[in-house]
Amino acid sequence: MNFDFSEEQQALREQARRLFADGRSRARRLLDSGDAHDASLWTQLVEMGLSAAAIPEPLGGVGLGALELCVVAEEAGRSLAPVPFASSVLYATEALKLAGGAAATRWLPKLADGSAIGTVAFTEGHGTWDARPTARVENGRLFGFKEPVADPAADFAIVSATSKALNGGYDWWLVDLHAEGVVVQAIDTLDCLRRHARIEFDGAPVAALGQLGDGARLASRMLDIAAVLTAFEQLGGAEAQLEACVDYAKTRRAFGSLIGVNQGVKHRLADMYAKIQLARGHCYYAAWALSTTAAQLPLAAAGARLAATDAFSFAAEEAIELHGGIGFTWDNDCHLYYRRARLLALTLGNRSRWSDRLVRALCLRRANASSEAAA
Amino acid sequence: MNFEDSAAEAAYRKQVSAWLAEHAPAWSTAGARRDSEAEIVRLARGWQACKAAAGYVGITWPCEVGGQGGNAIQQVIFSQEEARHRVATMPFQVGMGMCIPTVYSFASHAVAQRYVGPAMRGEEIWCQLFSEPAAGSDLAGIRTRALRDGDRWIVNGQKVWTSWAHHSDYGLLLVRSDAGLPKHKGLTMFYVDMRAPGVDVRQIRGMTGETDFNEVFFTDVVIPDSQRLGDVGQGWKVAMTTLMHERFAIGRPADAPSVDELVALARSVRSSEQTLLDNAAVREAIAGFYVRDAGLDFIRMRVQTSLSKGRAPGPEASVLKLVMAKTRQDIGAFAMDLLESGAIRDTDSTPLDGFRYYQLFAPGLRIAGGTDEILRNIIAERVLGLPPDLRVDRDLPFNALK
Numbered sequence: 001m002n003f004d005f006s007e008e009q010q011a012l013r014e015q016a017r018r019l020f021a022d023g024r025s026r027a028r029r030l031l032d033s034g035d036a037h038d039a040s041l042w043t044q045l046v047e048m049g050l051s052a053a054a055i056p057e058p059l060g061g062v063g064l065g066a067l068e069l070c071v072v073a074e075e076a077g078r079s080l081a082p083v084p085f086a087s088s089v090l091y092a093t094e095a096l097k098l099a100g101g102a103a104a105t106r107w108l109p110k111l112a113d114g115s116a117i118g119t120v121a122f123t124e125g126h127g128t129w130d131a132r133p134t135a136r137v138e139n140g141r142l143f144g145f146k147e148p149v150a151d152p153a154a155d156f157a158i159v160s161a162t163s164k165a166l167n168g169g170y171d172w173w174l175v176d177l178h179a180e181g182v183v184v185q186a187i188d189t190l191d192c193l194r195r196h197a198r199i200e201f202d203g204a205p206v207a208a209l210g211q212l213g214d215g216a217r218l219a220s221r222m223l224d225i226a227a228v229l230t231a232f233e234q235l236g237g238a239e240a241q242l243e244a245c246v247d248y249a250k251t252r253r254a255f256g257s258l259i260g261v262n263q264g265v266k267h268r269l270a271d272m273y274a275k276i277q278l279a280r281g282h283c284y285y286a287a288w289a290l291s292t293t294a295a296q297l298p299l300a301a302a303g304a305r306l307a308a309t310d311a312f313s314f315a316a317e318e319a320i321e322l323h324g325g326i327g328f329t330w331d332n333d334c335h336l337y338y339r340r341a342r343l344l345a346l347t348l349g350n351r352s353r354w355s356d357r358l359v360r361a362l363c364l365r366r367a368n369a370s371s372e373a374a375a
Numbered sequence: 376m377n378f379e380d381s382a383a384e385a386a387y388r389k390q391v392s393a394w395l396a397e398h399a400p401a402w403s404t405a406g407a408r409r410d411s412e413a414e415i416v417r418l419a420r421g422w423q424a425c426k427a428a429a430g431y432v433g434i435t436w437p438c439e440v441g442g443q444g445g446n447a448i449q450q451v452i453f454s455q456e457e458a459r460h461r462v463a464t465m466p467f468q469v470g471m472g473m474c475i476p477t478v479y480s481f482a483s484h485a486v487a488q489r490y491v492g493p494a495m496r497g498e499e500i501w502c503q504l505f506s507e508p509a510a511g512s513d514l515a516g517i518r519t520r521a522l523r524d525g526d527r528w529i530v531n532g533q534k535v536w537t538s539w540a541h542h543s544d545y546g547l548l549l550v551r552s553d554a555g556l557p558k559h560k561g562l563t564m565f566y567v568d569m570r571a572p573g574v575d576v577r578q579i580r581g582m583t584g585e586t587d588f589n590e591v592f593f594t595d596v597v598i599p600d601s602q603r604l605g606d607v608g609q610g611w612k613v614a615m616t617t618l619m620h621e622r623f624a625i626g627r628p629a630d631a632p633s634v635d636e637l638v639a640l641a642r643s644v645r646s647s648e649q650t651l652l653d654n655a656a657v658r659e660a661i662a663g664f665y666v667r668d669a670g671l672d673f674i675r676m677r678v679q680t681s682l683s684k685g686r687a688p689g690p691e692a693s694v695l696k697l698v699m700a701k702t703r704q705d706i707g708a709f710a711m712d713l714l715e716s717g718a719i720r721d722t723d724s725t726p727l728d729g730f731r732y733y734q735l736f737a738p739g740l741r742i743a744g745g746t747d748e749i750l751r752n753i754i755a756e757r758v759l760g761l762p763p764d765l766r767v768d769r770d771l772p773f774n775a776l777k
Contacts, residue, residue, distance in 0.1 A: 001380065001384075001676060001683050002376060002680055003378065003673070003676040003677050003679070004680050246759050246760065246761065249761055250760070250761065250762065257762070258762050260761035261762045261763070261764060261765055263751075265761075266751060267748065267752075267755065269761065270697075270754035273694065273759060274694040277670075277674055278674070278694075280691070281669075281691075282666065284673060285669075288378075302662070303665060303666055303670075306662055307666045351662075354662070355659040356655070356658055356662075358658075358662040359652070362634070366635055
């Protein structure tokens, strides 16, 4: 039994933690500047090889696996560092690896060396990444819109769209966001640190990804992959808020003693700790399933998604409560985590959706177990 | 990451599982009713002796006291494999888990020699006499007093919630030896012969209907000073050592119904064209139970990883009992809810039986070995480092407390 990250992976975590150490002050500066993201931190991240981490070596990457990506995601989530790490490294890169094909081979080296930033654009104002698109491709050109698209300053987006060649199915396509026929319109969103946009496509040229008509299968698989990686981001955020609460409970005084003396405070923080430990267990299992492409991935991903969403939501909500009035102010970081917790809870779909995926996976596991027993 | 045993662990598991397959069936409780206590004790004694003869008792105990000198991961592996068989271990859990390690840690070599072997072989059963009617969570508030009389002590008072006392030969007894000192400082630990004059054991019927715990009255019970464990006034320290031994108890409750069984139950209830498993609220609840139940398994795997690397379990182990007990309660109630009025009638041997039992048993789980509230305090204070509760009685002489 070795249900833990290796020493090398822990060393990578330390490296990432140092890189993101001043993430929150950088986030504050970004709020004021209105920039797309912190370009200098992004450059450092690329130089450290983090954008190339999980890209295969023949495509200019470092060739590390999902486990390495997970530990870095946790540190990114802890810090709120304002870089397009999730959009480009966790989502676009993994989506290209999943879909494969000529366009993926062309763009992955650019993601690795930092000459391109990617994002994903699967939703059209409702649902989540497996929503059936109305955007359509005609003669290699994309028409329609996507909203909300995170990190729209990216160089390309992976979009879902139907095409005439298909009978009811849809595909994934890669669209260069600097191309003609792309109109990016910034929108205000819940999480003011992660930029979003509505993007209109009016004949933008696209390249096909993966197999024709394979969009629904790719989307479902991508939801599992993204759920695992995002769960680590959520885990890091929850840990950061627990730490902030513990620090505050150990310094803030009321009624003649530290507020941490009170069981009303202690017990809520103990519950926060327990939820985080459950989430950490699920995250580790999901990381293992992702890294070994195990058949258990759908179950593991759904478990991690639900546990981590629960832990981060609880931590973010209760952190504001524990801090009292100061926690409600704009200048306190609690609301930044609260906003991030809500964004991450919404982005990949809600509790009901993931509960459904989880129960489906449980039933499948049961069916497989009994058919194995029968054989 | 991997879930495989190391080569040494795999070899040990193979050896253990082969041995269990050969010997456990003879002591199976599969045919015994949950309430047929005498039969269960008989089977448990036989099974204990069988394990002891093969060297599977006291796996982590030092060789010089008769243990196997093994490591914690071997104990975990044995317990995991043993849990695959329906054998009774309950009457010996307190003795093996807490009493005997305390005896050999604090008693003379000769005393340890006398007691360790018979307990290992199932010849003598031990109980733990800590809690009292007025001192449960606040254990240091016990009132059972011991007065010194030369080289012996005279004990008067009452203990309660003493599991298996009515079958026990000996008990680990925490008493107040000096009421003039603050509460934690005036305590002393002894072991006591449960058949000594003045020891009166009365069974208590718990809310499940089972009678495995007791209240124990002490009236002028004479205990030789040679039965003292640790120094006079060091009883709190000894008690904390005893409770530390509980930490390796990381197994899941052996007969608790699984989430898979909950899925099957939900699928078995039809309403018009659908089953209850098709209901979104039911699916959401089941997913929530899976998150907690499987999450506990993953925490256990992290603990096992620490033990496998020769390290102490990490702080995450502290949430196991807290989350497990309430989860069992919630799963039990939810399963009953699925059947509505169909769950009211008590019947044995239906898929609902285990859920019904845990619904009634879980309130006890939430109290035994530390209430939910005490466990939250422990997590907050020892793991998160929050300041201790204000304890107004901590430094006052015990006999000055109101």
